[in-house]
Structure formats: C-alpha cells, structure tokens
Amino acid sequence: MSKQEFHGHIGRTYDESEEWWPEPTRAPEGAPNVLMVVLDDVGFGHLGCYGGLVDTPNIDRIADNGLRYNNFYTTALCSPTRSCLLTGRNHHSNGMAGITEISTGFPGYNGTIPHENGFLSEMLVEEGYNTHALGKWHLTPAQDMSAAGPYDQWPLGRGFERYYGFLGADSSQYYPNLVSGNEQVEPPATPEEGYHLSEDLADKAIEYIQDSKAVAPDKPFFSYFATGACHAPHHVPKEWADKYAGEFDMGWEEAREMILEQQKKMGIIPEETDLSPHNPDVPQWSLLSEDERRLYARMMEVFAGFLEHTDAQVGKILDFLEGIGELDNTLVMVVSDNGASAEGGPTGSVNENQFLNNVPEDLEENLEAMDELGSPEYYNHYPFGWAWAGDTPHQRWKRETHRGGVSDPLVVSWPDGIDARGEVRDQFVHAIDLVPTVLEAVGIDAPDEIKGYTQSPIEGASFAYSFDDPDTPEQHTTQYFEMFAYRAIYHDGWRAVNPWTFNEEITAEDLSATTLEESGWELYNLREDFSEAHDVASEHPEKVLELAQLWWTEAGKYDVLPLDGRGTQRFAATGRPSVSA
Known part of the structure; x- marks a missing residue:
C-alpha cells in the first residue's frame, strides 16, 4: 500500500487518538470481467465463424452472442502483436519490432517494453x-528468461497477480517448459496419463477465476488466455485429427474457393470480393504426387484437430463462467496474433526446426511419420499451401504485411454491454485498439503514472463506438505496418504495401529518392477490393506517393527506423546483453 495522507488523529496515547483506514480500491460498479483469448498463427479464414473449414462451435457461440470484425489488423508476428494487445501502443514503441530473441540495439528493436508503456494488467489491478x-508470454527479453532474472518483465512484474504458462515462442503440448508465478515447474501429468497443455491452461484459468470469486464474488477479473495453439508443433490427440480424415483431400486451391463462398454467404466479406491471385510460391495441388497429397492432407487434418481441440478449451471456460452467472457481464475478446504460418515451408515438416534451419525434408521419412503426426514424437507443421488457404481471401501470410499476414479474426461479446447479436463490423481496428476499448468498457481512464513511471500516451483508439452502431465512421484512420522491412500503410480506406524478401538485408542504396517515391509500392482500394486482389498503383501514382510519404512520417513517430530486413541472422547479432556477461 502506498503512503497516503492520514485522515485520523494521532495523540500522545491511543485513548486520545482516532484511527483511520483508507478505502480499499474497488472497480467501478458494474465493471465487466475481461477475458482476452489470444490464438496463435490462426488465419482470417480458419475459424468456423469466419467461413473456415474447421469446426469451432465455442468461438462461434461468442460470435453469435456478439460481433465479428472483418477489418481487424495485427503486426504480422507474435511478440509484436502481443505487446500491442497488452499496452495499447505500437510494437516499435514497445521495442518489439520482432520477437525478443532477435532484438538489436535500437529503441524500436531492443526487445524490452518500457515501464512507461504500462500493461492493461497494471492498469486494471490498480x-x-x-x-x-x-499460456504463451513471449514478451520477456531473451536474456532475462532464466532463473537468474531479473523478473520485472515476467508476467508478475507487469501487473498480473498469477501466471501459469511458458515464456518462449512455442512449446510442446505434451512436455512444456512451464512457469508458475516466477518458478519453473513440471507438468502435473504425462502424455501417457492424458496430459495436454491446452487442457491444463483452461483448467488453471478456471481455477484462478474460481479462487478469486470464492473470496470476493463482486471483484471483477482480467484473464489473459494465450494458448500455444495453433503455433507448431501441431500437437493433438489422434482422435481429434481423425475426425477430419478425408476433409482436405481436395487441396488448398479448392479449399480457398470453399472458404470464400462460405465467407460471402455469412456476410463476413463483401459479396463482390475476388479471391486474391494464386501465390506463386505455392505449388499447384494437382501437380503434386499422390504421396505428397496424402501427406499434406494429413498435416492439415492434424492442424484442424488442434484448432477444434483448442476451441473446446475455450468452451470449458465459457461454460464455467455461465455456470457461476458471470458470462453475461464478461467482455470476451478472441483474436489471433498474426496470419497463418508459412513456417512449414512448401513441404510441411515433421520438425519445424528443420525448415527454420534450411534442412531439407525427406518425403519417405515424413510418410513413415504420417500416422503419428500430432503425437509427442514429432514437432510437425503443415505446408505453406494450407497457410495460404487459412488466410482466405487474402494473399501471403505471417511475417508479411499484405493482408494475409496482418488481417485476423476479432470476435467480441459482452451481453450486458452490447445489444448486437451475431453481427459483422467493418470499421478498421488494430491490435493497439483493444486496451483503450477495455478501459472505456470498464469506465476508467489510462493512468498518468504506474509504479512511479510517467506513462506514455496510449496510441490506439477505442472501438467501443462500433458495438451498437454498424454505420459509425471508423475512428482509427491511419496505421503503419513494418516487419523485417516489409512495409505497409493504411489510410482512409487505402492500403499501400511494399514487399521485402525475408532475410534480405536492406541498405541505404535500396532507399534512394526514386525508390521512396515510385518503386516497389503496391496500392489497394479496400473499399472496392477487400482482399487486395487488384494492385492499382499504376492508376493512382499520386496516391502511392502520398501514402509512401505518410509511411515515413509514421515511421518517424513510432521508432520504426532503422529498417532491418534481416530475420534469422538477427539471432546471432553481437552486442546483445547477456545474463552471464
């Protein structure tokens, strides 16, 4: 408790003195609980309620009870997006240009979220x-993840009272490196005993809420539920994958057509939306061998089972909240952190680290593993053709700033606070907008100070205005994007995108005045071209120039510079702080 002005009276002795106790801090009357569900590597077209081919009845239930947003954007990568979701500031403002393991010695890239950028948890706990x-954290500087600490960037150091999960980028679902509070712990059971991390996380989420409500039933909670799914490894009990046997034999091109049709039928995308062109990196399904098609279809079956299994865990939490009478006054937000992942490469992998280290896959060996995919034996990931399908109707995928990398599902429900049911909203929303939206729903302002740190301004804008009015003009009208020098800018319905090859260094020579003004930028009018299927840069050179210059203005505001196209090379960057140095 901080020292406060004393309002009693202190005399020479107790009998001539008067006690005084400060009023305990209480949330505003009627303030909602907040449940933020963060999925991993789930694309715009994966969930059932977004036209996907995977059954997600529980997330669909949230959508039926509230809203789906079709213009929600992320940063294209996990740690950067998660920093936005929890602080309301842009990823470079948070020092999170990339994942923490590839930090470099520049303000926007150092992998350390400043305490001046308070977390939603820090705001709400006060x-x-x-x-x-x-679940997944991935916001602690790489050098601070050991038992030696420091712990100020672990969850308990950023406003969470209780934590159970893993600190890194991904985890085995059967043998996770678990942390409880600030302590490393062993899983409570083995795979042979039926252990699966997603189930464990859901049980622990329920336990934490139950503990809180048992003692203080009127005290609201903020639960940040970040599954390891559906990041590789795609680990799921076999029966969940087997449910989808044969469901993906048609291949990724036909899957895209099916998803597009369902999206239009649902009204999640405009009726006139065209499917973005065939990705030249993705092989045609019809040209694959029979063995390749059989293997790749099974890899997608495993992913589908993994996603539905994850949905079931979300359902357990929803059922619990409903059972204790708290669901109606819980603001539920379900998001993904980036587009579907292409990190399985063209062939998929039984160990995603092979692709990340440029180790070729052996088809015969992978075929031998096919029946055991999803088990503890493998660290499997599907081929990137399925990522392309999972991002339907958009082009590209995770790590890139075309819509396939940055357009994601956002499902919101709050029965006591949102009258709309099962509706779609098309206002532009970004990951930085969730914090101010929660603050508005709770009825509080962002604090000026947290733990002695003067707070920087929130950079997002609340989208609560859209809850009950589908026609209100969007309030977030400009947003930059950058990931590994792959750039984009949104402004008033237009998007300009400047692709950059992953792992290719970008130099000053690449950014001559001519390049800045004219070269490399694609242009899309999203009000007429939802899926970025038609590049109109040649028709509107003045708009390209306007948006290119606007990108540089925004980059200067938010610590985006210097541009760095290196990706995996940054893992070996020199000069990074070390706990043992």
Missing part, C-alpha cells in the same frame, strides 16, 4: 481487478 495470465 483499479480493483484480479489479474491472471495463462
């Missing part, structure tokens, strides 16, 4: 909330 984090 307003009388219980705060819990479950």
